[in-house]
Amino acid sequence: xxxxxxxxxxxxxxxxxxxxxxxxxxxxxxxxxxxxxxxxxxxxxxxxxxxxxxxxxxxxxxxxxxxxxxxxxxxxxxxxxxxxxxxxxxxxxxxxxxxxxxxxxxxxxxxxxxxxxxxxxxxxxxxxxxxxxxxxxxxxxxxxxxxxxxxxxxxxxxxxxxxxxxxxxxxxxxxxxxxxxxxxxxxxxxxxxxxxxxxxxxxxxxxxxxxxxxxxxxxxxxxxxxxxxxxxxxxxxxxxxxxxxxxxxxxxxxxxxxxxxxxxxxxxxxxxxxxxxxxxxxxxxxxxxxxxxxxxxxxxxxxxxxxxxxxxxxxx
Ligand code: GLU
Numbered sequence: 001x002x003x004x005x006x007x008x009x010x011x012x013x014x015x016x017x018x019x020x021x022x023x024x025x026x027x028x029x030x031x032x033x034x035x036x037x038x039x040x041x042x043x044x045x046x047x048x049x050x051x052x053x054x055x056x057x058x059x060x061x062x063x064x065x066x067x068x069x070x071x072x073x074x075x076x077x078x079x080x081x082x083x084x085x086x087x088x089x090x091x092x093x094x095x096x097x098x099x100x101x102x103x104x105x106x107x108x109x110x111x112x113x114x115x116x117x118x119x120x121x122x123x124x125x126x127x128x129x130x131x132x133x134x135x136x137x138x139x140x141x142x143x144x145x146x147x148x149x150x151x152x153x154x155x156x157x158x159x160x161x162x163x164x165x166x167x168x169x170x171x172x173x174x175x176x177x178x179x180x181x182x183x184x185x186x187x188x189x190x191x192x193x194x195x196x197x198x199x200x201x202x203x204x205x206x207x208x209x210x211x212x213x214x215x216x217x218x219x220x221x222x223x224x225x226x227x228x229x230x231x232x233x234x235x236x237x238x239x240x241x242x243x244x245x246x247x248x249x250x251x252x253x254x255x256x257x258x259x260x261x262x263x264x265x266x267x268x269x270x271x272x273x274x275x276x277x278x279x280x281x282x283x284x285x286x287x288x289x290x291x292x293x294x295x296x297x298x299x300x301x302x303x304x305x306x307x308x309x310x311x312x313x314x315x316x
Contacts, residue, residue: 033063034263034271037075037087040147041068042178042202044288045088045255048119051282051289052275059274060267070149070176073103077149079260080110086263086271090122090151090195091254091300092231098303103154112261114306116272117313118299119255120291123198123235124155126215126250127184127206128191135163135215144175144183144192155253156193158229162221177202185209195253197288199241207242214248222251231300254300255288269308276312 034056038049049066057064067084069075075087076097089097096102100109126135138160145160145167146152153174160166173180173189180192181202194200206212214237217225226232235252239245257275259268276292283290297313298305305313 033065034060034086034267035078035084036064036066037069037078037084038066039069039071039075039088039150039196040176040178042176042181042200042205043071044120044122044197044200044286045071047201047286048282048289049088051286052278055278055281056271056274060270070147072149072151073154074149075258076104076110076113079113079258080107082260082262084260086116086257086259088119089256089258090155090231091118091256091302092229093151093154094256094258095231095302113258114261114304114309115298115301116257116259116268116306116309117275117292117297118301119257119297120197120288121233121235121252122151122195122255123237123252124152124159124217124232124250125194125196125198125200125203125237125248126159126191126217127180127194127203127212128215129184130211130213132191132213132215135159135165135217135221138191138215139165139169140171141190142171142173142188144173144180144189146174146193146195147176147179148174150176150195151253152193152195155195155251158225159193159217159221159251162217162225162228181206184212191215197255198237199287203242207245210244212242212245214242214245214250216248217250219249222249225251233300256301259306265308268306269312272306272309272312 036049039045053064053066072089072093078084097104097110145156183189232251237248239247279292
């Protein structure tokens with residue numbers, strides 16, 4: 001009897017020790033999977049995220065998945081809530097989230113957010129029916145301002161605002177890029193906003209069918225936007241990037257790969273290296289990926305870089 005009690009006691013002590021060890025171990029362990037928050041299926045984030053996930057999974061030997069989402073604002077929330085470890089985000093949205101300003105003023109600062117690398121320019125493209133001459137003609141029209149949870153929508157609000165147009169003046173829809181193209185083809189919308197790398201697959205598909213143009217954000221309006229929101233830069237979509245679509249001056253922000261402080265340093269260090277090493281491979285199917293370069297990777301980033309990214313980019 002006494003011997004049994006001793007054995008049981010030893011067993012229980014063993015289990016408690018083991019559980020304690022495992023708890024400590026898990027707390028410090030790197031997650032066994034990485035989730036990359038991207039965007040809608042017809043965007044660049046999604047294509048880039050899937051290509052990167054495939055390469056990371058092979059090289060790191062951990063499960064890596066690309067998640068579909070509404071875009072930058074959704075992705076910030078996925079990072080914040082621990083439902084993704086890495087995300088594609090626009091630099092403007094990322095800064096507002098880090099500082100708890102603009103869209104994020106009710107939520108407060110997100111200080112665990114850090115940047116891994118700036119990737120490529122995301123151009124604010126306003127696709128409209130050929131007969132629509134300019135942004136001012138959008139009054140009274142049916143316009144998709146981007147998906148719920150997108151960064152596109154904030155750009156739409158700010159650009160329309162620069163022209164004195166508010167949501168009260170248009171018939172607003174919230175559609176992903178893919179859904180915008182479908183609605184445009186079916187005649188359910190007259191125009192849509194799309195902040196994404198050029199060429200954006202969804203717009204290429206639409207342009208091939210004809211009947212679409214890009215509206216310009218003229219110099220004076222671009223300058224006034226930049227003075228109010230310094231994340232914008234002036235940018236031109238060259239003619240012919242989309243079949244039959246003329247050159248259009250507009251503004252752009254920048255796509256950034258960000259993380260939330262939940263990945264171990266060693267893993268982030270590997271991820272940064274693999275991201276740069278696989279640039280040319282990804283660029284074969286996605287031209288935007290070719291923009292990545294060490295010298296320009298911190299451009300437009302106004303929140304801290306992850307320490308491992310800082311080391312990789314600046315050798316410090
Ligand atoms: N920048 C876009 C957004 O956050 C998404 C771009 C993409 O899906 O490629 O709204």
